[in-house]
Amino acid sequence: MNLKPNEIERKVYRNMASHFADRLCDAVKKRKTSLIVGIDPVYSRLPKAIKSHRHMNDEYDADAAVDAIFDFCTQTMRIIAPMVPAVKINIAFFEKYLWEGIETYYALITEANDLGLEVIGDVKRGDIGHTAELYAAAHLENPELAGLEDTLAPDAITINGYTGTDGIEPFAKMAEKQGKGLFVLVRTSNPSAAEVQDFTDAQGIAMYEKVADVVARIAYEPARIGKSGYSSIGMVVGGTAPEVTTALRQKYDKTWFLVPGYGSQGASAPDCVRFCKPDGTGALINASRSIIYAYEKPKYKEQYGDDWKRCIEQAVIDAKVDLAGAMQTLI
Amino acid sequence: MNLKPNEIERKVYRNMASHFADRLCDAVKKRKTSLIVGIDPVYSRLPKAIKSHRHMNDEYDADAAVDAIFDFCTQTMRIIAPMVPAVKINIAFFEKYLWEGIETYYALITEANDLGLEVIGDVKRGDIGHTAELYAAAHLENPELAGLEDTLAPDAITINGYTGTDGIEPFAKMAEKQGKGLFVLVRTSNPSAAEVQDFTDAQGIAMYEKVADVVARIAYEPARIGKSGYSSIGMVVGGTAPEVTTALRQKYDKTWFLVPGYGSQGASAPDCVRFCKPDGTGALINASRSIIYAYEKPKYKEQYGDDWKRCIEQAVIDAKVDLAGAMQTLI
Numbered sequence: 001m002n003l004k005p006n007e008i009e010r011k012v013y014r015n016m017a018s019h020f021a022d023r024l025c026d027a028v029k030k031r032k033t034s035l036i037v038g039i040d041p042v043y044s045r046l047p048k049a050i051k052s053h054r055h056m057n058d059e060y061d062a063d064a065a066v067d068a069i070f071d072f073c074t075q076t077m078r079i080i081a082p083m084v085p086a087v088k089i090n091i092a093f094f095e096k097y098l099w100e101g102i103e104t105y106y107a108l109i110t111e112a113n114d115l116g117l118e119v120i121g122d123v124k125r126g127d128i129g130h131t132a133e134l135y136a137a138a139h140l141e142n143p144e145l146a147g148l149e150d151t152l153a154p155d156a157i158t159i160n161g162y163t164g165t166d167g168i169e170p171f172a173k174m175a176e177k178q179g180k181g182l183f184v185l186v187r188t189s190n191p192s193a194a195e196v197q198d199f200t201d202a203q204g205i206a207m208y209e210k211v212a213d214v215v216a217r218i219a220y221e222p223a224r225i226g227k228s229g230y231s232s233i234g235m236v237v238g239g240t241a242p243e244v245t246t247a248l249r250q251k252y253d254k255t256w257f258l259v260p261g262y263g264s265q266g267a268s269a270p271d272c273v274r275f276c277k278p279d280g281t282g283a284l285i286n287a288s289r290s291i292i293y294a295y296e297k298p299k300y301k302e303q304y305g306d307d308w309k310r311c312i313e314q315a316v317i318d319a320k321v322d323l324a325g326a327m328q329t330l331i
Numbered sequence: 332m333n334l335k336p337n338e339i340e341r342k343v344y345r346n347m348a349s350h351f352a353d354r355l356c357d358a359v360k361k362r363k364t365s366l367i368v369g370i371d372p373v374y375s376r377l378p379k380a381i382k383s384h385r386h387m388n389d390e391y392d393a394d395a396a397v398d399a400i401f402d403f404c405t406q407t408m409r410i411i412a413p414m415v416p417a418v419k420i421n422i423a424f425f426e427k428y429l430w431e432g433i434e435t436y437y438a439l440i441t442e443a444n445d446l447g448l449e450v451i452g453d454v455k456r457g458d459i460g461h462t463a464e465l466y467a468a469a470h471l472e473n474p475e476l477a478g479l480e481d482t483l484a485p486d487a488i489t490i491n492g493y494t495g496t497d498g499i500e501p502f503a504k505m506a507e508k509q510g511k512g513l514f515v516l517v518r519t520s521n522p523s524a525a526e527v528q529d530f531t532d533a534q535g536i537a538m539y540e541k542v543a544d545v546v547a548r549i550a551y552e553p554a555r556i557g558k559s560g561y562s563s564i565g566m567v568v569g570g571t572a573p574e575v576t577t578a579l580r581q582k583y584d585k586t587w588f589l590v591p592g593y594g595s596q597g598a599s600a601p602d603c604v605r606f607c608k609p610d611g612t613g614a615l616i617n618a619s620r621s622i623i624y625a626y627e628k629p630k631y632k633e634q635y636g637d638d639w640k641r642c643i644e645q646a647v648i649d650a651k652v653d654l655a656g657a658m659q660t661l662i
Contacts (some may be wrong), residue, residue, distance in 0.1 A: 040461075040462075058477070060475055060476055060477050061476065061477045061478075062476040062477070062478070062479065089460060092456075092458060092462045092463075092465040092466045093462075093465055095465070095466065095469035095470070096465050096468050096469045097476070098430070098433060098434070098437060098469070098474060098476070098482070099430040099433040099434040099478065101428070101432070102429060102430040103430040103431050106429060106430070124456070124457055124458050124491075125423075125455070126455055126457070126491055127423060127455055127518055128520070128521035128524075129521060130371075131371075131421060131423045131424075132423075133487050134423040134424055134426070134427050135423045135426065135465070137427050138423070138426035138427045138429070138432075139426070143429060144391055144394070144430070144662045145391055145392065145393040145429070146389070146391050147393070148391075148393065148429065152431070160457055160491050160493055161527070162491055162493045162516060162519075162527055162528070163516075163519050163523065163524060163527070164521070164523030164524055164525070164526035164527045164528070165523040165526060166521050166522055166523040167519075167521060167523065185493060185494075188459055188493075188494050189459070190459035190460060190494055190495070190497050190498060191497055192494065192495030192496040192497040193459075193494060193499060194495070195495035195496060195545060196492070196494070196495045196538075196542060196545065197493070197495070198494055198587055199530070199532060199538060200532060200533075201531060201532055201533065202531075202532065202533040203532060207414075207527075207538060208529060210527065211527060214526060214527065230616065264550055270507050308523075309434075309457070
């Protein structure tokens with residue numbers, strides 16, 4: 001827990017670019033990839049080496065379970081930190097452990113930050129007015145509470161935009177104030193996404209395009225555009241719907257896309273890299289289970305045996321090569 | 332904290348009706364009102380009597396702040412429990428205090444349950460597949476974690492349905508299994524709601540109607556309909572859009588509507604009671620700030636001085652009379 005190899009680099013780096021979109025650009029260029037890793041820890045899938053080291057191997061003991069999860073996630077992040085620009089930490093996997101889980105979620109944000117990673121809190125919050133302001137404070141503002149001065153909120157979060165402009169603005173204002181970012185759900189990667197999000201008006205405009213339009217109006221306010229030319233307010237668009245990709249990329253050239261679905265959810269590298277610009281910026285392509293549980297796959301298991309860390313490392317390398325290859329074809 | 336006046340009554344009552352929609356029906360008939368109270372506690376607005384009793388009067392000390400908030404909310408719930416069927420506890424007001432806040436949120440659910448109130452967790456979660464299952468477990472399943480056997484999840488939660496059927500189903504399945512309920516966001520009460528939710532297709536069908544349709548298909552599965560004829564899967568429809576009320580009430584006769592917007596957000600009693608059936612069931616009309624901060628209003632302050640509890644009590648009585656009067660006109 002005290003190993004903080006990139007701490008000094010991190011601080012300099014923060015000072016050089018305090019705008020979230022600019023930090024992302026720097027990080028993607030430095031790591032030479034748009035791949036990011038989703039931290040979705042499930043106790044029952046943790047490597048035996050982690051579970052057997054715990055003083056209690058019991059998923060019904062919240063203390064023991066979150067200790068094991070914290071250990072696994074920090075070790076995983078140490079492996080991947082030199083190779084990818086960001087992690088996406090999914091808070092749902094922590095809420096299951098109630099307040100113990102939330103404490104662990106925030107502890108991991110600090111760890112990830114110390115490792116030089118940009119941190120996206122996948123929280124999918126959304127509400128109106130004062131409630132949206134409170135969610136924004138909880139999830140984007142570094143706490144000012146006594147004793148919690150070292151606790152950090154993520155660099156960016158995911159939110160749901162169903163309530164329209166006045167539900168998104170409180171989050172955007174807080175992000176702007178804190179040099180942080182947002183990714184608003186536009187088109188998700190699940191089978192039923194089309195049902196609601198492809199609902200189409202008389203002019204042939206789909207719901208997700210309408211939401212993208214609302215988000216872009218908020219994102220394109222000049223103060224929200226960084227030196228890199230990108231806004232700190234981005235969109236979540238699933239890699240499993242490649243038919244929507246090219247149009248959105250062309251229409252919103254100042255937008256970062258957070259692209260779930262690569263790997264276990266079935267989106268291919270060519271499907272996903274279509275969100276990237278030729279220089280490789282503009283999209284974060286997320287893989288979760290296919291990376292963090294790589295040690296379950298025969299392909300890696302046969303080669304590296306019980307060395308679960310080596311399996312994860314190789315899965316990141318393979319995914320980066322896969323995406324880089326698809327980029328070559330694209331250009 | 333040990334005052335549990337309705338505990339015995341509560342247990343009998345639970346055994347009589349283990350289906351959420353049936354419990355709601357019983358509770359609304361027993362309290363003779365569709366009014367529910369929203370618990371949205373803001374430290375700076377707490378009565379002086381609460382803040383000055385704390386060992387630390389400091390909103391930047393999470394411990395002191397959540398202690399004061401817990402004290403205020405439990406005292407408020409004791410006043411209102413004999414008068415209303417349910418409370419809606421908004422988790423955003425607790426997330427601001429990170430894990431300390433989440434612990435307080437769950438502690439209040441237990442208090443509310445012991446007071447015989449149905450408890451709606453206003454959490455507005457929403458995601459896809461496995462993540463939706465995890466949110467459902469965190470927010471609807473009573474925890475099976477060691478040491479937390481007495482901790483309860485709410486009787487129902489609010490969720491966001493933007494991801495469509497396969498994002499809603501994991502919540503519906505968990506609700507069904509636990510005898511609990513859901514309220515899916517259909518039409519919210521904020522000024523920008525129309526922007527996204529009134530987006531209309533070539534046949535003149537609005538987005539919120541499409542979402543209502545998706546929700547109704549899930550809600551109307553026979554196992555989800557109770558003896559009362561209502562489904563445990565309801566909808567959130569703001570009282571500030573009365574033009575949509577009558578049509579939804581007529582179309583979905585098995586649906587409970589959770590209606591925000593009454594009171595501080597500007598919806599009138601006649602706007603809201605249109606969601607009720609003639610027997611008074613079918614809608615929960617929520618008032619938050621206009622009740623729990625009644626002691627800030629000159630109207631009550633002048634009459635009851637510093638007796639903040641009496642102010643809250645009178646505000647509940649006045650709101651019940653207001654809604655009952657509007658119901659008379661309607662019938």
